Amino acid sequence: MKKGYNSTRSKDINVTASQGILQGLAPDGGLFVPNFIDQINLDPTQFIGKNYGEMAKAIFCAFLDDFSAKQIDDSIQGAYYSGKFEEKEPVALKKVNDRYFLELFHGPTCAFKDMALTILPYLMVESMKNVNNQQKIMILTATSGDTGKAALEGFANVPDISIIVFYPKDGVSTVQEKQMLTQIGDNTCVVGVDGNFDDTQNGVKLILNDPQLAAELANANVIFSSANSINIGRLLPQVVYYFYSYYELLKRGEIQPNEKINFVVPTGNFGNILAGYYAALLGLPINKLICASNANKVLTDFFKTGSYDRNRDFYKTSSPSMDILISSNLERLLYDVSGADPDAVSDLMAQLKNQGAYQTSQTLMEKTGLFYAGTANETETAQAIKAIFDDSHYLMDPHTAVANKVYDDYLNETGDTTKTVIVSTASPYKFGRSVYESIFGDCDCNDYELLNILAQKTGTTIPKPLKDLDKKANQHQGQCDKTDMSQAVLDFLNDQVDKND
Numbered sequence: 001m002k003k004g005y006n007s008t009r010s011k012d013i014n015v016t017a018s019q020g021i022l023q024g025l026a027p028d029g030g031l032f033v034p035n036f037i038d039q040i041n042l043d044p045t046q047f048i049g050k051n052y053g054e055m056a057k058a059i060f061c062a063f064l065d066d067f068s069a070k071q072i073d074d075s076i077q078g079a080y081y082s083g084k085f086e087e088k089e090p091v092a093l094k095k096v097n098d099r100y101f102l103e104l105f106h107g108p109t110c111a112f113k114d115m116a117l118t119i120l121p122y123l124m125v126e127s128m129k130n131v132n133n134q135q136k137i138m139i140l141t142a143t144s145g146d147t148g149k150a151a152l153e154g155f156a157n158v159p160d161i162s163i164i165v166f167y168p169k170d171g172v173s174t175v176q177e178k179q180m181l182t183q184i185g186d187n188t189c190v191v192g193v194d195g196n197f198d199d200t201q202n203g204v205k206l207i208l209n210d211p212q213l214a215a216e217l218a219n220a221n222v223i224f225s226s227a228n229s230i231n232i233g234r235l236l237p238q239v240v241y242y243f244y245s246y247y248e249l250l251k252r253g254e255i256q257p258n259e260k261i262n263f264v265v266p267t268g269n270f271g272n273i274l275a276g277y278y279a280a281l282l283g284l285p286i287n288k289l290i291c292a293s294n295a296n297k298v299l300t301d302f303f304k305t306g307s308y309d310r311n312r313d314f315y316k317t318s319s320p321s322m323d324i325l326i327s328s329n330l331e332r333l334l335y336d337v338s339g340a341d342p343d344a345v346s347d348l349m350a351q352l353k354n355q356g357a358y359q360t361s362q363t364l365m366e367k368t369g370l371f372y373a374g375t376a377n378e379t380e381t382a383q384a385i386k387a388i389f390d391d392s393h394y395l396m397d398p399h400t401a402v403a404n405k406v407y408d409d410y411l412n413e414t415g416d417t418t419k420t421v422i423v424s425t426a427s428p429y430k431f432g433r434s435v436y437e438s439i440f441g442d443c444d445c446n447d448y449e450l451l452n453i454l455a456q457k458t459g460t461t462i463p464k465p466l467k468d469l470d471k472k473a474n475q476h477q478g479q480c481d482k483t484d485m486s487q488a489v490l491d492f493l494n495d496q497v498d499k500n501d
């Protein structure tokens with residue numbers, strides 16, 4: 001097999017990193033996976049004393065086979081060191097009592113999606129050069145709230161690329177919706193869909209595989225691509241912060257060389273935690289990857305029983321970015337633990353599509369031993385936010401709080417004393433009302449006033465991108481039924497063509 005990225009459903013589909021980044025989804029509906037991870041040899045000593053960008057470079061050079069070192073350098077500088085992030089380093093690791101919080105929310109949209117979506121546009125532009133692409137690209141994205149804004153922010157005004165974002169109309173927070181609707185950029189389009197996130201994501205998958213729509217696009221010299229977490233260009237940047245946390249702990253003397261650590265990851269589409277799994281495959285000393293779910297605990301059940309079943313009630317929770325019943329990136333884990341067996345994966349995915357469920361074999365589940373999984377309900381999530389604030393004056397957003405609660409359960413169950421990093425995926429201000437009400441009770445004020453009150457009462461500051469959001473004017477007002485998403489794409493396409501004439 002040629003070294004490169006092949007589809008999880010067929011080894012005959014084999015592409016370079018650039019092709020994989022541009023295509024997003026493989027033509028057979030599978031996800032691209034690097035078929036050379038076991039050949040990558042990252043000398044661990046090279047990470048000691050390095051900054052985030054230097055670590056990113058080492059990891060990208062290993063994966064982005066057809067990129068030059070300069071293309072990688074320029075992308076890293078543009079994304080992480082050109083003023084898009086609050087601090088000098090894009091992420092922060094904070095110690096709170098006996099645990100460490102890896103804050104991934106200091107980027108332009110205050111959620112961890114920025115870690116990948118600030119760099120993806122750079123990687124895409126370079127990929128276009130690498131494959132000598134003469135077409136224009138339309139990024140098609142389904143969002144449960146955070147991806148949309150991060151992608152819009154990343155792709156706004158990038159030449160030859162346009163972006164359309166679909167979000168579940170009633171499935172995102174006021175602040176999330178306002179962040180998206182106020183997005184500036186002639187090449188951007190935002191549409192609220194009458195449906196939940198799974199409907200929205202399915203709609204996008206159908207559009208991506210719709211030959212008729214593809215023909216209309218080809219006429220306009222445009223191809224689709226995706227900024228969803230299925231894109232390999234989203235996944236790879238996320239591997240970096242697992243390395244960064246490890247070497248930061250080592251630098252601070254919190255761990256000894258080769259000491260294993262745990263990561264707890266608030267999980268929805270399984271992209272973030274899968275990057276942690278890839279870090280482990282690359283040799284990072286990880287003891288457990290703890291997969292934390294909210295009431296939509298399809299993954300908890302999967303890891304406990306080997307049975308994946310989406311036929312269940314869907315709950316809207318205070319951690320909406322994890323309100324997901326089909327965790328797309330799990331397909332990449334299945335591929336790896338099946339011993340890179342595309343037929344086995346195709347079979348499971350066909351069952352998921354047709355019956356909404358599948359049962360894996362015991363041998364397959366035995367290979368998932370690196371994972372532990374748990375869940376937190378709404379009350380437990382709110383209690384976790386209050387408990388940490390009362391005790392340590394640290395503010396967690398609801399997604400991070402789910403992770404924190406699952407870690408408490410893990411500790412109670414196992415007594416494991418391994419040092420543990422809680423991956424913190426959003427600013428508490430992005431989900432201000434849930435955070436405020438968990439600590440102080442009901443607030444009879446609007447969602448924007450609430451942020452000011454939260455700042456006053458906790459002595460913390462509102463991140464700049466969320467300040468005075470209500471004073472910004474909406475730029476988008478599109479809405480559609482879940483069955484009309486193709487039409488919305490066509491309208492946007494015509495609109496873009498008119499603009500370019």
Ligand SMILES: *Cc1c(COP(=O)(O)O)cnc(C)c1O
Pocket residue numbers: 111112113146147229266267268269270271272273321322399425426
């Ligand atoms: C997207 C998101 C998650 C879930 O990440 P996955 O990669 O989809 O598992 C968790 N928390 C926040 C705040 C997010 O935006």
